[in-house]
Amino acid sequence: MNAPLGAGLDGDPHRIALDAIDVSDPRLYRDDVWHPYFARLRREDPVHYFRDSRYGPYWAVTRYKDIMQVEVNHQVYSSASELGGIQIEEQPKDMDRPSFIRMDPPKHDEQRKVVSPVVAPGNLANMEGLIRERTARVLDGLPRNETFDWVDRVSIELTTMMLATLFDYPWDDRRQLTYWSDVAICNVNSPDAPVHSEAERFTELGKMAAALGALFNERAVQPPKFDLLSMLAHGEATRQMPIREFMGTLALLIVGGNDTTRNTMSGSVLALHEHPGEYRKLRDNPALIPSMVSEVIRYVTPVIHMRRTAKEDAELGGKHIKKGDKVVIWYVSGNRDPDAIEEPDQLVIDRPRPRQHLSFGFGIHRCVGNRLAELQLRVLWEELLPRFPAIEVMGPPHRLYSNFIHGIRSLPVRIPA
Amino acid sequence: MPKVTYVEHDGTEHRLDVPVGLSVMRGAVNHNIPGIDADCGGECACATCHVYVDPAWFDKLGPQSDQEVSMLSFAALAEPNSRLSCQITMTDGLDGLVVRLPEAQH
Numbered sequence: 157m158n159a160p161l162g163a164g165l166d167g168d169p170h171r172i173a174l175d176a177i178d179v180s181d182p183r184l185y186r187d188d189v190w191h192p193y194f195a196r197l198r199r200e201d202p203v204h205y206f207r208d209s210r211y212g213p214y215w216a217v218t219r220y221k222d223i224m225q226v227e228v229n230h231q232v233y234s235s236a237s238e239l240g241g242i243q244i245e246e247q248p249k250d251m252d253r254p255s256f257i258r259m260d261p262p263k264h265d266e267q268r269k270v271v272s273p274v275v276a277p278g279n280l281a282n283m284e285g286l287i288r289e290r291t292a293r294v295l296d297g298l299p300r301n302e303t304f305d306w307v308d309r310v311s312i313e314l315t316t317m318m319l320a321t322l323f324d325y326p327w328d329d330r331r332q333l334t335y336w337s338d339v340a341i342c343n344v345n346s347p348d349a350p351v352h353s354e355a356e357r358f359t360e361l362g363k364m365a366a367a368l369g370a371l372f373n374e375r376a377v378q379p380p381k382f383d384l385l386s387m388l389a390h391g392e393a394t395r396q397m398p399i400r401e402f403m404g405t406l407a408l409l410i411v412g413g414n415d416t417t418r419n420t421m422s423g424s425v426l427a428l429h430e431h432p433g434e435y436r437k438l439r440d441n442p443a444l445i446p447s448m449v450s451e452v453i454r455y456v457t458p459v460i461h462m463r464r465t466a467k468e469d470a471e472l473g474g475k476h477i478k479k480g481d482k483v484v485i486w487y488v489s490g491n492r493d494p495d496a497i498e499e500p501d502q503l504v505i506d507r508p509r510p511r512q513h514l515s516f517g518f519g520i521h522r523c524v525g526n527r528l529a530e531l532q533l534r535v536l537w538e539e540l541l542p543r544f545p546a547i548e549v550m551g552p553p554h555r556l557y558s559n560f561i562h563g564i565r566s567l568p569v570r571i572p573a
Numbered sequence: 574m575p576k577v578t579y580v581e582h583d584g585t586e587h588r589l590d591v592p593v594g595l596s597v598m599r600g601a602v603n604h605n606i607p608g609i610d611a612d613c614g615g616e617c618a619c620a621t622c623h624v625y626v627d628p629a630w631f632d633k634l635g636p637q638s639d640q641e642v643s644m645l646s647f648a649a650l651a652e653p654n655s656r657l658s659c660q661i662t663m664t665d666g667l668d669g670l671v672v673r674l675p676e677a678q679h
Contacts (some may be wrong), residue, residue, distance in 0.1 A: 228640065229620050265646065276649035277677035511612040511621075518618035520643055527679040 194489035203473035216481040218489040220496030227519040233464035253404030270391030311421040312489040324383035340407035373448035416458040422564040423456035429549040448505035454513030575668035598622040607668035608674035615659040620644040621678035633642035
């Protein structure tokens, strides 16, 4: 494991100096101990400037309404790759992989609009039957009275199938997409990571671009169809994109389109296990599934933070942000802000306005696949509830070492006969 | 009290009182009208309160901010008479407003 940062992180979170709290430490999320640090920041200094972090100085924005303000003001708070992109950790300049998530308008808008039809309401309706059929098949194949890993057998299995469909990727090779997703998003300092350096990551993503590029080229000369590769190949704004942008765009769609949903599927089982009263409420009233889905997406917060760079001086939460400053919005904190959400640390599956969470972001970069994620989760629980009397969690989750993806690598469960 | 008629995609009509100063979105949400999701709670940040404004009324509405134009441009089912209902504030002059809801919000 890499050298830790401030010794304060090992001290009492309620007592250490605010400046010793570095919420960018991936250990906080691996060990699930981030809550009290953000509670302190929200209470004591909601827009706080960290002078010394492993990623250089940055503003930590931890309250819901300030996060919303940053999200909506994209003219001030840029996502542009050239300024550092959308993660606190920056991609190396010569290996950066732009995509529309790390662009500002107008280019962002043009590229997003090429792919957004894949998740338009009509297309989602068309996909629901297929999603349900696969979910049923996967669930029917699970062992009973025997401990297994939910992440591998269900979360990865279902989201990988979804990805293969979205890309119209060769079915039998679909786990390759999961591998590339993990490569794209891992923290290279984690011993569990599939690659251990930026150079290695770049090499692997190059192979991804080659494999998907071959399909892209094939589909460019065929009539357009409704998969992401064909859409990219035919889109005016995307059909001639340079190789590193192609890598970045694929990585965005692969990670955004699977990893996040995967972790929420796993997180939903864990969350309901930890809140048995809510699980009972759900079983007694399956009409609460859609609301539960949104609440679980809030509770899990699959993307921990996003980052922006100020293009000009600005006021935020009473602080003066300077042009060029790195501004990090912590979704994981905003989603637990008691000023915005009642009883935020409780899972409440029937709370009013369950969709008012930050997990999908807001503004022009709001998750384009959000309704597809909700659809997959809804179908999962619609098929789960009538099949299984319970899903018992048999041990602690093994969480991802990352300050960006709030992931669960494995979750041992058992389904009684 | 001015009234707004919300017409669901399947044709079901709801004629509701919406007080002056309240948004058309809030009027729907307060009465649990299906078809307006309003994920962001009225911040012009999600485009899930999207409605089609009856042509007779479209020009009577206040102007669109850049943010509304931007967010609406991403809505899959946007038409020339689309507006975000969180940005339409009720006035007495809008009494009788009719809005149609899209097939789905996203």
